[in-house]
Amino acid sequence: MYEYFPGNYRWSFAVHNTLRCGGQMGEIDRALRPLLEADSPSAADWGEAWAGAGDEQSRLGEADLARGFEISAGERFLRSSVYYIAAERQMPHGDRRSEIYQLSLETFQRGVKLAGLPWERVEIDSPDGILPAMFLPADGPGPHPTMIFFDGFDITKEIMSLTVRDSLKRRGISCLVVDSPGVGEPLRLRNVPSRPDYEVPAGAFIDYLETRDDVDPDRIGVMGISLGGYYAPRAAAFEPRIKCVVAWGAILDWGATWQKRWATRSTEVSVPLDQLMWVLQKDTMEEALERVKEWTLVDVLPRITQPALVMHGENDRQIPLDDAYKAFELISSTDKELKIFTLADGGAEHCHSDEPAGAINYVSDWAAEKLRS
Template sequence: MFNYFPKNYMWSSALMLSIMAGGDLGQIDRQLAPLRDTEEADTDAWTRAWDRAGALQVEFAEEDLRRGLPRSAINRFLRASNYYLTGERQTPPGPEKMNSYELARAAFVKAVSVMERPLERVEVESPDGILPGYLIPARDVDGPAPVVVFYNGFDVTKELLYGFIRGEFADRGIACLVIDTPGTGEPLRLRGVPSRPDYEVPTTAIVDYLLTRPDIDPERIGLLDISLGGYYAPRGASFEHRIKAVAAWGGVWDYGALWQHRWDTRSKHTPVPFWQLPWVMGTETMEQALVRVREFRLADAIPHLTQPLLIVHASGDKGIPLPDAEQAFEAAGSTDKQLRVFDGTDGGEEHCNADDPDPARQLIADWFAKRL
């Protein structure tokens, strides 16, 4: 992986994820360069730098609109949202975090409002309250279209999910629903809804919603995840068989054991700050969070998975090691299953292939196109 911050794996990983979602290294470097060689990670300086990068793109986007350049403005607004969210991911809960998040949402909404084929904001009723998402419509499809539901991982949002996938499914005649679920995005940030181990609950609610839509084919619903979503999606599909195919962009096996190891060793290769675990788990202390996250393991669930399964992993993933993906693959009950490992020459070797994501992105989209 390109270690933009030589002394900070977490920050380098976050920067690469921003580029994966459509960020521009030149724009980023103009704001982040002063932080490259700092000995101590200054969270406030990090947040301010990304907020400046976002604000500058909003300013340019508004000028593009005044000049009658909507396509340029859309890209500017999307990058602004990306930059605000990249800073927000490493910012502890509080006013600064909420400010960055709201600026990110506003920039994304502005981008959507200018799109020639705008995304549709949807709100799914669930036992955890409303799960908000954006439906990316399929292109050139007569009648009901197949759809792939795309879940967040541990610390991203539906807006970043859109940056990861853009029109790859739409161009293949597949709709895509990027959605915030328990423990992510709006439910966590605006309503304090933590994650839950039984992810078949939100999965079933989402499928129920999709079945009400005449533009969606109820027999061709797929489920994709990224990072911790490597637990969420296989778990959900294991007990919700109206899902017809599932792909994990990053394999997960025992997330509790993984976090216990990170905490015991105070690992410097953790892609997120340690405070995020209690925040996402909805606990007051790290000790409580480490107990709760023990439930996030696939051993009892994934043997029930019978649908086609794709796991895409990276050979040098420092966030979730390759043996975790291999264990999930071996235990899956699917007969049609594939584990694809990229090694840094044919695709990204780091977490979620963020250092060279397009080969994984194309593989995933093509795999679903053949199975839905």
């Protein structure tokens, strides 16, 4: 993986994530070069650098809008949202972080509207309260097959909508990109923690999709990226209405993974380690490490009988490749596939952020094969 910040995995990985959802290298370099040249840049410095990139694109978007260039302005606002969320994900908790998150939401919605994207914000009733999502429709009246797309540990529906964009749509599949317990708006605005029994929010999402005339209720799949590689398989194991499942980055025993991370104080994690306390809404790391033991798929994966795809990077430094092999072997489905993205072919890092295009197309082709047949 190219490291914009040599020796700093976390910040370099974040640069790749931003490129994946539409960031432009020149804009990024203009914002981050002062950090690269500074002696000891802090997390606060990081946040302000990215926020500056978001401010710049918002200002330029306003200039485009003043000239009547709505689509150009919309694309600017979408990139502004990407840069604001890149800032927020690494910043210290506090009012400034909350302010920047709000800016990311506002610029995203404005960008979607001005750019003419046919995406619909929806709010779904669940046992955890309202769960917001973006519905990315396939073309035509339908009913269409639909994939539910779960975020990971530190990402949001805005980031993932801009990652998948029209990849599924072009294959005749709609996508419901969700902020579920422990991520996005539920975590940031209402302090809703993650939960191990993710079949519960998954069930609420399916209940909602079944009310839509443009969704085929007999062709609903689920996929999840990063920690979503726990959420999606857990949901599929206990929710029979799910017809296929993708772990976009394998998870086997997330609790065991966290014990190792904390013991070594790993720096090869995409956000600061104390995010675990926030996601689980625990006051101490000891409490969080005890709670996270419940996030294991060892006894769950054998329950999966639907078509299943596990994708993993050969050089994933956050989740060991061996976990992907073990997870795949435990799945009971007779229609299952393990796709390893290698160093030679690209996309070998965690969730293929180093070269994402191949993975995005691969998962979209696989979903089309399973849901449109």
